[in-house]
Amino acid sequence: MDRISTERDIVALLGDWASGRGPLYRKLADALTRAVEDGLLLPDDRLPSERGLGEALQVSRATVVAAYQELRGAGLLSSRQGSGTRIASDVKVPRPTADGRVPGGTAMTIFQRLIDGPGELISVAVAAGGAAPELAVTLRELVRDDLDELLSGPGYHPSGLPELREAIADYLTRNGLPTAHDEVVVTTGAHQGLVLTTELYVSQGATVIVETPNWPGCLDVFRSAGARLVTVPLDEEGPEIHTLGTVLRERKPSLLYVMPTYHNPTGVLMSAARRRRIAELAAEHEVPVLEDNAYMTYHPESGVVPAPLAAYAPPGTEMLSLGSLAKAVWGGLRIGWVRGPAEIVQRLSRRKVLADIGSPVIDQALAARLMPRLDRILADRSKELGLQLDHMDALLRNRLPSWRWQRPDGGGALWVELPGVDAMAFAQVAVRHGVDVVPGAVMDPDGGHANHIRLPFTFSPEVLDELVHRLARAWSEIARHGPAPAVQVVV
Template sequence: MEAKVDRKGRVAELADALGDWAAAPGPRYRTLADALASAIHTGLLGRGDRLPAERAFAGALALSRSTVVAAYDELRGRGLVTSRHGSGTTVAAAPGRGADQTDGRVAGGQATALLQRLVDRPPDIISLAYAVDDGTSELADELVDLARTDLPRLLRDAGYHPHGLPELRTAIAEYYCRSGLPTTPAQVLATTGATQAIGLATQLYLRRGAVVLVESPSWPGCLDIFRAAGARLVGVPLDEEGIQADVLASAITGTQPDLLFVMPAFHNPTGTLMSAARRRQVAALCDRHRVPVLEDISHIGHPTALPAPVAAHGTGAAETLTVGGLAKTIWGGLRVGWVRAPIEITDRLTRLKALADLGSPVLDQALAARLLPRVGELADRRHQLRRHRLAHATELLRTQLPSWRWRVPDGGPALWIELPGADARAFAAIAVRHGVEVVPGSTTDSGDEFDSFIRLPFTFPEEVFTEVISRLTRAWDELTRHGPMADPHGPIV
């Protein structure tokens, strides 16, 4: 964490990194102090770092200033911070803890609160950070049949396949051929989820100071991967057809980027489907300027129902890597992904993957190879369920939160909602006190254009989503009627 954390961006970054501290039991000033103490012990805040100004931090956390003042007093009492008039509050040495010690928190300023919350899994919190569905019944059937018919053959194998299980790579190649993108198994690398594929591409293309063009907004989990590599992110806005080609052209000539990252189907968090015409424009621009493209198409379905990937429209002048996976169509727990690229790029990525894990789990890959030929059928069933849940979600929103605004997405599992006249980060801080974790739009972009937006998945069963909206309604009432709430358990001075 850089020392000057009291500027708006640094204040927001620290507020996010503290995680769901407000859901912990006890007086609010003390739970905030505990969260800051943990950040000091794990190295997120280092010796000499300055804590945010009390008023600015209170605004970011949707608290009263007196609560933050009391939390800082608590930290001073523990010997973790010191204060000097005119210089603010700074971190002192963390007593009894070495720099290499940890308490289980995700370390480093680049890791978002999303990752920390996945580790912590706070009780009684309904998380809107991950839009996931239950596993399909077909997955269970295929798993049983796999154990009965294929397991003896698989167990006779050594089990190390850095490129991926051959039958899975063949199934992926056939899927892309049907999608309009000619592919051979040699162009495919199987990975442990799409996230690993993005991480491997980042290792290959990015060094500290590299420039990555990204859609604005984009998903913070992907942005964190690029930031962790030391890259500088430049956002390019979207319209109803996807990333804006004219702005992209200007960004390419103005920044000479090392990589372009896009999510053509369906964009996260807006749910936009990039049109075929826009994909051709993106491919032509990147070919002309030889900008490598990383396209994440993790929402897969009928191979002929969606426009062909960006890679299908290029001449090959620009290296284009197409990432996919089964988590969003089959089940989040099936951690099977892949990347399709020119053979020489796939070989380089394979060497990086071999250094990481020698290859993804064989049984998972074998199951994925069985399911991939049926992915169109399975995606159709998933789509029908999501349409029903989307109708339920929009009816609840219109009834209970009529001032909220959104556009029905082209696809995907979530709504991108604008909260009129509100700071979504402040709303998220209040929502977690009502038992719901919200992803504010400010985490999806380095600017302030989406500060009033949140992402709202509708993949929950109806009774759970009904409870989500009930809690969010109470949080919204608190924000709009009363603003930040003072801590009733604060010390009496």
């Protein structure tokens, strides 16, 4: 059986090959060469036909022909009658170390942008901005008042700095979920909380129920643990309760993963009624639940936000809650947490020791001072974000009137449907116009949502102007001209 089966596999593997300068065919050849050097393509792997790959990448057949020809010349490809184009049998295979990618994972094309560093692209892959102004103020206070005492200890706190655990517990208690300090473990962002929880609950072959669409960074964590992902679609109140009941009954999952406040990428806020039903279902089927409330970007004060899902849990239900300061305060702070039963928090702390012994202390002390002000910080940020959302909304209505979206309840992005267009093909065009778009298919374990994109509005009005301008140009190219010319020299 061929290892590489579809054009889509190759597209995922090439990532944003088309960015940067130089002729397209050369960039394609370089990207294929890198894939071989990285061990992503192996000797005798079959490549798609020139026409097929051209369509998938939204370039002309001639571009692929030229790229393949260059690689044949370099001895990297062989083509034989009836056997198609293959990686040459004698290419040098790298050492059989793991390459760091998750088999079947879809998030790395997004995160690779962070690894490679910033280019000229407007990347809408990661919707993150600078720090809230309170951060600098608070750090100055900390340095003035508490630094010497802070630095006198050994600095290892696998469960988290005691004053931060206390402050997080107070915050959750204020927001409707009574919590004690030993029910909180501090993690490097909510992401690490997800990783540690997965290590406890998800073994090879276990079933995890997830909403769809979903954030690929989370899906890859489950995939990397060997989970089978079973999806539940969303309606405007959260995951569809009927489907959820069926899969809970039939699939005996090890974990149910939901994003009540807010769902990423759709921005849906789970209703109080839906929270109650899900908590009941979880109790009935004895399924542990992980709720992820880290997507707290735009969080309108006007809206009524129910208490965390865990507050609805009948006694004995095993429910864990993820939170984070990344969106409200700053991603670079890397402060997240898991809230759960004290004995589970102990277990998570042991995994935390194994992962990195404990998080840095200065950031934790800083976070402890910020937590009491978090509601105020969120409200201030949301005012600005609401204006950005309005601006984006108006721009899109004006420049891309055929696109369809709903105003999100919260979060940081629009979930946009591109009528009649494959979003992966559109992403290929968009990157050549200077925008790095995340197509819907990488956010759906079943490969659905193929004509959706996630479009963050967390940029300044000037960047939003330029962003929509570029998107409109890409849209007009794909709508009117079809694939790009064979050799597009951009010098």
